[in-house]
Amino acid sequence: MSLYPTLEDMEGSQWLPPSRVPGKKSSLRKPFTAFGSGESIDIASSLYPTLDEWMGMDSKAMQLYQPLNSTTGAIAPVTGGHQSHAEIKQGVRQVVGCKDPGSGKIGLSVESISKGVFVSYVESGSIAAKAGLRFGDQIVQINGQPVAGWNKKKTIEFLKKADPSQITFAVRDRPFERTITCVKDSGGHIGFQFKKGKINAIVKDSSAARNGMLTDHFITEIDGQNVVGMSDDKILKVIKSKDRTVTVTVMPEFVYDHMVKHLGSSLKKHMDHSEPTEL
Numbered sequence: 001m002s003l004y005p006t007l008e009d010m011e012g013s014q015w016l017p018p019s020r021v022p023g024k025k026s027s028l029r030k031p032f033t034a035f036g037s038g039e040s041i042d043i044a045s046s047l048y049p050t051l052d053e054w055m056g057m058d059s060k061a062m063q064l065y066q067p068l069n070s071t072t073g074a075i076a077p078v079t080g081g082h083q084s085h086a087e088i089k090q091g092v093r094q095v096v097g098c099k100d101p102g103s104g105k106i107g108l109s110v111e112s113i114s115k116g117v118f119v120s121y122v123e124s125g126s127i128a129a130k131a132g133l134r135f136g137d138q139i140v141q142i143n144g145q146p147v148a149g150w151n152k153k154k155t156i157e158f159l160k161k162a163d164p165s166q167i168t169f170a171v172r173d174r175p176f177e178r179t180i181t182c183v184k185d186s187g188g189h190i191g192f193q194f195k196k197g198k199i200n201a202i203v204k205d206s207s208a209a210r211n212g213m214l215t216d217h218f219i220t221e222i223d224g225q226n227v228v229g230m231s232d233d234k235i236l237k238v239i240k241s242k243d244r245t246v247t248v249t250v251m252p253e254f255v256y257d258h259m260v261k262h263l264g265s266s267l268k269k270h271m272d273h274s275e276p277t278e279l
Contacts, residue, residue: 055138056114057258092140092172097131099164106159106167108133112151113262119171120263122226122272129272133171135228136259141170176255177220181247182207190239190246194219195232198253213248218256221249225275238275 099106107126110117117139122129139147142158150158159167182190184207191206191213192199198218202209220228222238223246230238239246251259 055116055118055258055262057255092170093132095131095133095169095171097127097133097167097169099162099167100127101164104164110139110152110155111263112155115149117147117150117152117155118263124272124274126272129274131169133169134174134226135271136174136263138172139169140172141168143168174220174251174255174259177249177251178212178214178217179247179249180208180211180213181245182211182213184244184246188240190248194235197227197230197232197235198256199250208248214250216253217250218253219248220251220256223247224249226271226273229271230273234273 097106105123105126106128107123108119108128109121111120112118119128119133119135119137119139122133122135139155141147142155143162145158147155147158184190189203189206191203191208193201193203199213199215202213202215218228219235220226222235223242225238227235227238
């Protein structure tokens with residue numbers, strides 16, 4: 001069975017209550033680690049108490065699309081399998097990284113939006129990418145210092161002065177992402193069509209349909225590999241390269257469009273698209 005079982009291989013005794021998600025604790029070492037394997041840490045409740053504040057998104061739009069259980073974080077982890085990227089789960093997580101000894105850089109850029117600091121770019125193969133920082137994630141704290149209200153310049157200056165051997169981030173994940181595990185049929189298909197990264201059709205009675213795939217959602221990851229900004233041909237190539245079971249991470253169109261609009265669509269093609277690999 002895969003890390004994210006599908007309806008095809010789940011038995012009744014294997015269902016978990018909404019407050020728990022299946023996962024595998026990370027055995028990764030610094031600087032490529034997220035402490036607690038993505039466990040939520042209680043630091044954002046006072047700074048960002050609701051999702052209404054995410055990147056200035058209209059509160060009414062956010063309220064129309066709520067997770068199955070917003071109080072327990074019942075959304076599955078984003079990444080899966082045995083990978084060098086840190087395991088990511090919804091909520092606020094702690095990420096520990098360092099600066100590259102050669103360049104002295106972490107490998108990310110940020111933008112200040114609605115008094116919050118957001119990751120606008122993650123360089124391929126960088127410390128930031130391997131630590132699990134992603135395009136659209138919100139940085140809540142750096143080395144224990146709340147960054148609410150900081151602008152881009154202040155954030156970058158703080159990172160430049162930080163201890164190069166260890167930098168600790170508190171990161172709030174992109175909201176409303178869902179992971180859906182599909183099983184390929186005899187023809188190698190998992191049951192949905194997409195255009196410019198957005199799912200626009202689902203095949204009836206396919207694995208995608210049975211496991212809850214939805215249209216009007218953008219594909220953000222395939223088995224933990226970032227595909228935001230990839231061409232459709234490359235996304236299809238990634239899917240075809242996978243074994244029989246494929247875990248697809250999707251995000252509602254209105255959230256995706258809002259994120260890209262504020263962080264810059266021109267950066268998408270330059271960001272990290274590396275495939276998670278064994279250490």
